[in-house]
Amino acid sequence: MGEFDLIRRYFTRPTPNAVLGVGDDCALLRLGPGMQMAISTDMLVADRHFFADVDPRTLGHKALAVNLSDLAACGARPLAFTLALSLPDANPDWLHAFSQGLLALADAHDCELVGGDTTRGPLNICITVFGEVPAGAAAGAAARAARPATQALLRGGAQAGDDLYVSGTLGDARLALEALQGRLALPDAVLASARQRLECPTPRVALGMALRGIASAAADISDGLLGDLGHILERSAVGATVDTHIAIELLAAYVDLTRARSLFDQQLLRETALRCVLGGGDDYELVFTAPVAQRAAVQGASIASATPLTRIGKIDAEPGLRLVDAQGATVLNTFASFDHFNP
Incomplete structure (x- = not known):
């Protein structure tokens, strides 16, 4: 041929x-x-x-x-x-x-x-x-003065006080990769579901279009939540606080793994889930920010695009990324995202 x-x-x-x-x-x-x-x-x-x-x-x-x-x-x-x-x-x-x-x-x-x-x-x-x-500046609260004249969602534009959201679920692709590379044993059904997320992701096109004029900044999660959120923080010159007790629930396999007592104790499960959710890649969900006043509009975008959304934190004026637990105590950030030239 x-x-x-x-x-x-x-x-x-x-x-x-x-x-x-x-x-x-x-x-x-x-x-x-x-x-x-x-x-x-x-x-x-x-x-x-x-x-x-x-x-x-x-x-x-x-x-x-x-x-x-x-x-x-x-x-x-x-x-x-x-x-x-x-x-x-x-x-x-x-x-x-x-x-x-x-x-x-x-x-x-x-x-x-x-x-x-x-x-x-x-x-x-x-x-x-x-x-x-x-073309042209977006209407409403998301039309920040520093943004170019476009209705496109950009990485720059997040401001202190904004809510921080992610779409869908996170971490299952990384969980599958850990298992397929022999670093983790998973029940067959869990691996099959996680592998589907790794190999057949769903691009959130309808959600992205629904968030025009609502989100203040956005990025897709290809290399890991914290790494891709970091691009937003850098371009917007802000910081963020992420609630890890909410983020851990974004791993779709979490409930099934909780039942697999023979494979995980609770501490190992928590560490594995956080590593996959916060540092794992290949999710192809969206991470975005929006003003608090836009919460109803964000919910409307979720419904219109049939895409579940989770508010996982907030944007801070102080630069840097902070992880906290359910009591507000600091969680050590050891969750590196993927980098082709810095394995």
Whole structure:
């Protein structure tokens, strides 16, 4: 199978929302008046971001999901994406399943594949995604003076007194990774559920768009809650206090693990849960801030996007990140997030 046969067979489809899609030197996209384009690129590398035995269908899903999550963090509506794919060989069965997983998620978000590149080499998937977000300052309390003239959600903009939220559940992807790498034993049912979270994340696109004009700052959680929250704090020049007794409940597997007495004592379970929730990556949920006056609007965004939200702390004027327990006592922060070049 030749390179262009491969592209035609598995990745060429009609693109009604594009002026020009796959097959030329550039794709051409329509962009409505008063709109700005949001662009993000992510790369997945075999044996670094995924296991060799991963189902290619779920790999196709995740490859696009991690990019859509970046659009979600900006409050952008997906438009299109390009795919650069390095393959050891052109295996039709693998390509069929991979493309099915990729394109099913693309269809779910009306996001069109409009071009890319293929080459022979180690398995490597690189996607660039394009979205749109309204131009002009957002109305309401989230329109802070220091923000650019955009309705996009940005990392900068959090202010002292803001509430701190996360979407969905956290830590199960890291829990699965710990088990798959042999550092932890899990019941089969718990591992299967956690592995689904690792390999098939849900990008919170609808939530991101619903939070326009409500959230003061946002980021997606790809490398770990505390690490990605740290980007918000740095860009906003503020600090934060995180309630660990609330955060620990964000691990979906927590209740099941509490019952697995033969595997965990309570102290080990707490330490494991906090490590996964606070330092684990691959969650692709959103962490965001919003003024206290926007609590009802945040709840409305949660309902409109069918996405559960949890308030886990607050933004402080004093720089730095503080972790506290249920009594307000300080919890030592030893929960490092993922860094490719600082393992």
